Amino acid sequence: MSAPKIIVVGGGLAGLMATIRVAEANVPVDLFSIVPVKRSHSVCAQGGINAAKNLKGEGDSTFKHFDDTIYGGDFLANQPLVKSMCEAAPSIIDLLDRMGVMFNRTPEGLLDFRRFGGTLYHRTAFAGATTGQQLLYALDEQVRRHESEGRVKKYEGWTFLSAVLDDGGVCRGICAMDLKTMEIKTFPCDAAIFCTGGIGSIFGRSTNSVVCTGSAQSALFQQGAYYANGEFIQVHPTAIPGEDKNRLMSESARGEGGRVWVPKTPQDPRPPRTIPENERFYFLEEWYPKYGNLVPRDVATRAIHKIVYEMKMGLAGDPAVYLDVTHIPRETLERKLEGILEIYQKFVGVDPHVEPMKVFPAMHYTMGGLWVDNENQATNLPGVFAAGECEYQYHGANRLGANSLVSCIFGGGIAGPAAVRYAKGLESRYENTSAAVYERERVRQQDISDTLLNAHTGTENPMTIWRELGDVMTENVTVIRYNANLQKTLVKLDELSDRFTRVNVQDRTQWSNQSLNFVRELGNMLVLAKVITMGALARNETRGAHYKPEFPNRDDANWLKTTIARYNGGDIQLAYEAVDISQLPLRERKYTAAK
Amino acid sequence: MADKTFIVKIKRQQRPDEAVRWEEFELRWRPHMNVIICLRDIAERPFTREGKESSAVSYEANCLEEVCGACAMVINGKPRQACTALVDDLEKPIRLEPLTKFPLIRDLQVDRSKMFDDLKRTKCWIPIDGTYDIGPGPRMAPEKQEEAYPLSRCITCGNCLEICPKVNADDQFVGAAIVSQVRLFNMHPTGAMHSAARLDALMGPGGIEDCDNAQNCVKICPKGIPLTESLASVNGQVLRHAIKSFFTAPKTIGSAAPEG
Numbered sequence: 001m002s003a004p005k006i007i008v009v010g011g012g013l014a015g016l017m018a019t020i021r022v023a024e025a026n027v028p029v030d031l032f033s034i035v036p037v038k039r040s041h042s043v044c045a046q047g048g049i050n051a052a053k054n055l056k057g058e059g060d061s062t063f064k065h066f067d068d069t070i071y072g073g074d075f076l077a078n079q080p081l082v083k084s085m086c087e088a089a090p091s092i093i094d095l096l097d098r099m100g101v102m103f104n105r106t107p108e109g110l111l112d113f114r115r116f117g118g119t120l121y122h123r124t125a126f127a128g129a130t131t132g133q134q135l136l137y138a139l140d141e142q143v144r145r146h147e148s149e150g151r152v153k154k155y156e157g158w159t160f161l162s163a164v165l166d167d168g169g170v171c172r173g174i175c176a177m178d179l180k181t182m183e184i185k186t187f188p189c190d191a192a193i194f195c196t197g198g199i200g201s202i203f204g205r206s207t208n209s210v211v212c213t214g215s216a217q218s219a220l221f222q223q224g225a226y227y228a229n230g231e232f233i234q235v236h237p238t239a240i241p242g243e244d245k246n247r248l249m250s251e252s253a254r255g256e257g258g259r260v261w262v263p264k265t266p267q268d269p270r271p272p273r274t275i276p277e278n279e280r281f282y283f284l285e286e287w288y289p290k291y292g293n294l295v296p297r298d299v300a301t302r303a304i305h306k307i308v309y310e311m312k313m314g315l316a317g318d319p320a321v322y323l324d325v326t327h328i329p330r331e332t333l334e335r336k337l338e339g340i341l342e343i344y345q346k347f348v349g350v351d352p353h354v355e356p357m358k359v360f361p362a363m364h365y366t367m368g369g370l371w372v373d374n375e376n377q378a379t380n381l382p383g384v385f386a387a388g389e390c391e392y393q394y395h396g397a398n399r400l401g402a403n404s405l406v407s408c409i410f411g412g413g414i415a416g417p418a419a420v421r422y423a424k425g426l427e428s429r430y431e432n433t434s435a436a437v438y439e440r441e442r443v444r445q446q447d448i449s450d451t452l453l454n455a456h457t458g459t460e461n462p463m464t465i466w467r468e469l470g471d472v473m474t475e476n477v478t479v480i481r482y483n484a485n486l487q488k489t490l491v492k493l494d495e496l497s498d499r500f501t502r503v504n505v506q507d508r509t510q511w512s513n514q515s516l517n518f519v520r521e522l523g524n525m526l527v528l529a530k531v532i533t534m535g536a537l538a539r540n541e542t543r544g545a546h547y548k549p550e551f552p553n554r555d556d557a558n559w560l561k562t563t564i565a566r567y568n569g570g571d572i573q574l575a576y577e578a579v580d581i582s583q584l585p586l587r588e589r590k591y592t593a594a595k
Numbered sequence: 596m597a598d599k600t601f602i603v604k605i606k607r608q609q610r611p612d613e614a615v616r617w618e619e620f621e622l623r624w625r626p627h628m629n630v631i632i633c634l635r636d637i638a639e640r641p642f643t644r645e646g647k648e649s650s651a652v653s654y655e656a657n658c659l660e661e662v663c664g665a666c667a668m669v670i671n672g673k674p675r676q677a678c679t680a681l682v683d684d685l686e687k688p689i690r691l692e693p694l695t696k697f698p699l700i701r702d703l704q705v706d707r708s709k710m711f712d713d714l715k716r717t718k719c720w721i722p723i724d725g726t727y728d729i730g731p732g733p734r735m736a737p738e739k740q741e742e743a744y745p746l747s748r749c750i751t752c753g754n755c756l757e758i759c760p761k762v763n764a765d766d767q768f769v770g771a772a773i774v775s776q777v778r779l780f781n782m783h784p785t786g787a788m789h790s791a792a793r794l795d796a797l798m799g800p801g802g803i804e805d806c807d808n809a810q811n812c813v814k815i816c817p818k819g820i821p822l823t824e825s826l827a828s829v830n831g832q833v834l835r836h837a838i839k840s841f842f843t844a845p846k847t848i849g850s851a852a853p854e855g
């Protein structure tokens with residue numbers, strides 16, 4: 001038989017790593033991405049990547065990294081693969097180092113490490129405050145090399161619409177749309193790996209990039225892929241609120257000594273610099289003496305909410321708190337944090353070297369995602385694999401800072417060879433799949449576009465629907481969740497879905513029609529929003545990022561289980577699966593003292 | 596009080612082969628607006644100032660924090676990133692045009708694949724043996740990292756090509772961004788082993804010799820990359836490389852390469 005054919009959808013860290021591994025096995029790979037892969041969302045990652053290299057004489061170990069990750073995730077992650085990831089992390093750093101990533105160095109010329117949230121160790125390697133950019137570029141360069149040697153073919157400026165499934169439900173290719181010509185085409189393959197990233201857009205404003213809509217995941221879900229733990233959404237404690245996006249101020253600011261505070265006198269009108277030390281309330285340090293400013297994100301976020309909404313101690317005129325790095329020597333800031341301080345300066349117009357930054361929590365990351373098995377990154381659809389933020393495997397109920405980049409590279413590194421093995425083991429390859437299977441899917445997708453373009457009578461503006469979606473999800477399905485509000489959200493989502501049937505695309509051209517693409521994505525966002533909200537409504541406990549004041553405790557007896565959403569002819573059903581806790585015993589998660 | 600408004604003028608072209616038209620939109624001012632928010636406002640209410648129904652403007656954007664490079668366009672005559680272009684800092688009416696040195700796709704959207712192709716041509720990567728676990732990379736002095744790191748922050752936005760007088764229909768100078776990337780890879784201990792191939796790619800038409808030293812690039816670069824330093828450094832490398840290859844070029848059949 002000829003060589004199998006692999007498709008990778010998504011060229012962030014996970015997708016690029018998967019691509020490299022497939023190419024290395026000498027199997028041809030087609031790489032699809034909406035944006036040129038070098039502009040993928042992974043460039044936004046700021047703070048760093050975790051690996052217990054123990055180069056600071058602290059007695060750190062990969063086991064402690066594993067323990068921190070499981071504990072930080074409130075014991076919801078299946079443990080075996082997380083353990084393997086933590087064990088592999090040091091060699092992943094070595095690999096990136098060999099690829100030329102300009103990590104910060106110690107005087108001895110070794111890699112430097114900083115502290116991040118949810119750990120007491122210096123475990124985070126970093127390249128200034130633009131680590132994700134540097135890592136993505138390194139992988140992008142390796143893929144470009146494979147591309148120039150003919151093993152990779154890139155389809156940049158294409159969006160994935162759906163998988164091509166044969167009559168047995170086996171994936172035989174994908175259906176995609178050229179965003180320039182709007183042409184819809186199918187591409188055959190023996191296995192497809194999805195690395196389509198986050199879903200921030202469902203919440204309107206988040207720290208994510210524009211293309212993080214979760215549209216691809218949702219499309220696969222509607223074709224029968226399971227979606228797991230959708231309700232676990234990470235809200236990052238420190239971002240600059242903005243109308244187009246909330247810009248992250250990385251945890252690394254606190255890792256390098258940044259402190260969070262509010263004036264002790266509520267609404268104190270004095271400029272922050274003139275408020276004396278003893279009139280400042282460093283609430284994280286006071287409430288969590290052991291971890292201080294570096295408690296995990298869900299803990300810090302809830303603390304800020306409590307300060308602002310319950311204790312009414314937010315800053316005068318703004319629902320915000322101070323993130324202060326002004327006491328850190330300028331030289332350190334320039335060497336280690338310049339990338340993010342520049343963002344603050346450029347967007348707020350205030351110099352964070354001399355003035356504390358005003359920050360507030362913002363939707364940041366989804367722990368939930370496509371369900372994958374705990375060995376091969378394989379979804380339940382034969383031939384469909386997933387890696388990176390779009391799948392659910394590694395972070396349980398809350399992700400620790402700097403653990404995503406490592407999980408993307410680790411997961412992508414597994415998915416590539418696993419897809420090759422699967423493809424090579426197939427009894428019948430895509431060549432034997434009838435042309436009708438491809439044509440059927442192409443026509444189905446073409447019809448969706450045609451219907452949207454021909455619906456001249458539509459009255460609903462897609463941007464308006466999107467704004468309302470973001471508002472209701474942010475208000476009710478982020479930091480604090482009440483069942484009554486979740487129920488109201490489901491009603492609102494039904495209303496929006498109904499209005500969506502009358503959406504007006506406005507632009508009816510067949511050339512770079514960004515409105516048409518956005519409307520198609522919006523339809524998928526509405527479905528995923530429902531999965532997230534239903535999962536949150538059902539889960540009557542508090543665990544990690546999922547906080548319900550009506551059910552304030554973790555309830556292992558009833559809820560130590562993975563939520564699995566399935567799509568059934570338009571209906572969404574929830575089922576549950578046991579969590580693999582074979583490696584570490586359950587413990588209560590509390591950060592007021594050392595673990 | 597009536598809402599404060601301002602005008603945005605946009606150069607529009609539905610397809611590369613269609614006529615150019617300018618449209619004006621009147622937008623409601625809010626604090627902290629950037630050009631991206633203006634374009635989103637238009638998408639939500641696509642009516643021109645005269646009340647004529649129009650359509651959403653095509654443009655590229657992704658990160659919205661000036662790290663992906665997507666949103667470059669010409670704003671009030673100057674090439675820059677739209678996401679960091681704050682409305683309050685811009686002269687009104689705000690004029691938006693696409694970059695001119697790249698093929699137009701639609702409205703403010705252009706095709707910058709030339710830059711990615713040039714990165715390929717100049718072999719801007721570290722040729723590692725494979726992704727197997729074979730231990731750490733080379734050690735590096737912190738000073739060296741501090742010199743290289745700023746170069747690695749190039750977002751491939753193309754603003755430096757847009758502003759360069761030597762990038763035009765007649766002169767196809769590869770541009771400061773690519774030259775600076777070559778410098779970066781030639782600096783890395785492993786990358787340096789393969790610097791000859793990169794320098795070869797920068798010789799001849801479109802190569803480093805085409806640079807006229809106008810120094811516009813370094814002023815326009817949103818990431819403050821020391822481009823003139825990179826141009827000077829690579830120019831020196833290419834000269835040395837040219838001399839060296841002149842004297843050491845292997846004798847190939849039929850060639851008249853001089854002995855060294």
Ligand SMILES: Cc1cc2nc3c(=O)[nH]c(=O)nc-3n(C[C@H](O)[C@H](O)[C@H](O)COP(=O)(O)OP(=O)(O)OC[C@H]3O[C@@H](n4cnc5c(N)ncnc54)[C@H](O)[C@@H]3O)c2cc1C
Pocket residue numbers: 009010011012013014015032033034035037040041042043044045046047048049050131132158159160161195196197198207208209211212215216248250364365387388389390401402403404405406408
């Ligand atoms: C501001 C910010 C800072 C962060 N900092 C850190 C950090 O310091 N450390 C850390 O560990 N994590 C960090 N994270 C999280 C981390 O950056 C992401 O989780 C990670 O980069 C996701 O990578 P990915 O490969 O899964 O997807 P992405 O990088 O998002 O890539 C997704 C890819 O899929 C493509 N795609 C999407 N949909 C489609 C479609 N329908 N068709 C075709 N292609 C499609 C896109 O074009 C893109 O190429 C941060 C996140 C944010 C938002």
Ligand code: SF4
Pocket residue numbers: 748749750751752753754755756771772775815816817818819820822
């Ligand atoms: S060198 Fe600067 S201006 Fe040129 S592409 Fe890179 S970031 Fe943009």
Ligand code: FES
Pocket residue numbers: 655656657658659660661662663664665666667676677678679
């Ligand atoms: S959107 Fe990424 S640079 Fe502006």
